[in-house]
Amino acid sequence: MSLTVDDFDFPLPPELIAQHPAAxxxxxxxxxxxxxxxxxxxFAELPTxxxxxxxxxxxxxxxxxxxxFGVKETGGQVEIMLERIIDARHAICQIRAxxxxxxxxxxxxxxxxxxxxxxxxxTDGDFFALELVDRDDFWELAETYGKLPLPPYIxxxxxxxxxxxxxxxxxREPGAVAAPTAGLHFDEAMLDTLRAQGIGTAFVTLHVGAGxxxxxxxxxxxxxxxxxxxxxxxxxxxxxxxATRAAGGRIVAVGTTSLRTLESAAADDGSVxxxxxxxxxxxxxxxxxxxxxxxxxxxxLPKSTLMMLVSAFAGYDAIRAAYAHAVAGRYRFFxxxxxxxxxxxxx
Numbered sequence: 201m202s203l204t205v206d207d208f209d210f211p212l213p214p215e216l217i218a219q220h221p222a223a224x225x226x227x228x229x230x231x232x233x234x235x236x237x238x239x240x241x242x243f244a245e246l247p248t249x250x251x252x253x254x255x256x257x258x259x260x261x262x263x264x265x266x267x268x269f270g271v272k273e274t275g276g277q278v279e280i281m282l283e284r285i286i287d288a289r290h291a292i293c294q295i296r297a298x299x300x301x302x303x304x305x306x307x308x309x310x311x312x313x314x315x316x317x318x319x320x321x322x323t324d325g326d327f328f329a330l331e332l333v334d335r336d337d338f339w340e341l342a343e344t345y346g347k348l349p350l351p352p353y354i355x356x357x358x359x360x361x362x363x364x365x366x367x368x369x370x371x372r373e374p375g376a377v378a379a380p381t382a383g384l385h386f387d388e389a390m391l392d393t394l395r396a397q398g399i400g401t402a403f404v405t406l407h408v409g410a411g412x413x414x415x416x417x418x419x420x421x422x423x424x425x426x427x428x429x430x431x432x433x434x435x436x437x438x439x440x441x442x443a444t445r446a447a448g449g450r451i452v453a454v455g456t457t458s459l460r461t462l463e464s465a466a467a468d469d470g471s472v473x474x475x476x477x478x479x480x481x482x483x484x485x486x487x488x489x490x491x492x493x494x495x496x497x498x499x500x501l502p503k504s505t506l507m508m509l510v511s512a513f514a515g516y517d518a519i520r521a522a523y524a525h526a527v528a529g530r531y532r533f534f535x536x537x538x539x540x541x542x543x544x545x546x547x
Contacts, residue, residue: 203485205416207516208507210523217353218536221365225387229538231526233514235545238522240529243385243539246496252398253449255440256496259380259457260403262371264339265346266410270309272301280309280330281349282377283322283410284430285339289332292321294410306333310345324425326414339374349377349410351535353501366535375407375430381498381535382455400444402437404465406430406457406479416503421484426505431461432476438465441472441491450493456506459483459492459513466490483509485516488546495542499526499533514542 222228230243241249250256266282279296286292295301301317307330308314314333321329335341348358348366358366368383369391395401411427418424441451441462453459464479465472470490482505495513500506511519522540531538 203421203508204419205421205503206419208421208504208511209502210520210527212502212527212533216527216530216533216537218532218534218538219354219356220361221384221536222532225365225369225385226390228385229531230541231522231531231538232541233518233522234543236515236518236521238525241541244390246390246541247393247397247399249541250394250397250399250452251450253400253444253447254452255400255402255444255449256394256452256454257402257404257437257441257458257462258368258370258383258386258454259406259461260368260370260372261376261380261405261407261457262374263348263367263376263379264342264374265348266342266377267347267349268309268345269347270307270311272297273306273308278307280307281410282338282342282346283327284375284377284407285342288337288339291330291338292327293330294326295328301328312345313341322411322427326411351378353534354536370403373405373407373432375405377410378408378412379535380406380408380455380457382458382496382539384535385496385539386454400440400449402440403434404437404458404461405432406461408457416505421508424482424505426480426482428478428480430476431464431479433461433465433472433474435474438472438474445470451491452494452496453492454496456495456497456509459495459509462491463489483512485512487512489513489544493544495540495544497540497542498535498537499523499531499540501534510540510542513544515545518545 228243230241232239268280281294313335315330321327
């Protein structure tokens with residue numbers, strides 16, 4: 201059967217979209233899905249659901265201040281969302297304006313620096329290429345003049361608290377324009393507890409792009425093309441995965457970005473290759489997972505590629521039942537919402 205985007209839709213009352221994080225990072229709820237049976241828990245219970253010898257794999261990307269407001273040389277207002285910084289003088293971005301700027305157009309951003317729109321970029325030409333004109337360090341300019349890019353479904357502009365809470369406690373590699381939100385539930389006390397119980401931790405890096413919020417614009421999911429994102433798997437992480445496998449432990453991905461990184465770097469035998477690269481992996485029902493045994497994740501948008509991913513991982517019917525349970529139980533959804541612990545179900 202050919203699956204369509206509508207197969208991954210579900211009714212979601214708008215008031216369940218979390219606008220602010222829980223008072224404490226680990227204070228969220230946790231829906232544990234074991235087969236067809238969802239179990240209501242608290243995220244603070246996570247250590248009791250893991251075993252010594254398991255390995256948690258986190259994404260240590262750091263969100264940069266990627267949103268800018270400015271004007272075109274013709275006077276029109278523009279909003280820029282960086283997709284990624286290519287190097288000190290070049291970046292690609294999304295642009296919101298009444299009319300798309302023409303190639304060669306100058307944009308004055310934050311009333312502080314000027315960029316030239318040098319053409320289209322991206323697989324389908326859906327991004328714009330920017331070049332600095334009067335400054336020479338995009339990284340510094342983002343930190344100084346950029347705004348934190350909260351997701352479009354969060355209604356308030358970024359506040360002081362968001363600077364901390366929309367960032368994981370272990371973030372260390374700048375480059376993302378959206379947080380790997382499953383990791384937002386972990387605080388230092390939780391990490392200490394996990395390590396004390398003999399549960400391993402390892403890190404990968406995947407810089408989440410603004411394309412993560414782009415809707416799927418085709419009917420048949422087989423026709424969809426994913427945006428590309430940069431990733432890196434350190435040698436220490438590849439070695440930790442191999443050692444965990446050899447000892448009979450489970451690989452637990454913290455977030456869909458960690459899962460996509462590991463599956464992108466995996467060989468057919470399930471070994472993980474260290475190194476860096478680009479991934480546009482699109483995981484849908486029928487995919488055979490090579491590395492990840494369990495997944496910690498937040499609740500995802502209707503009709504999104506991440507709904508397709510979790511349906512592939514835990515089973516289409518099981519995910520539909522779990523989401524219906526979560527809506528009925530008034531769980532909080534999306535980036536600042538509650539979490540799920542999913543067990544892998546092979547097709």
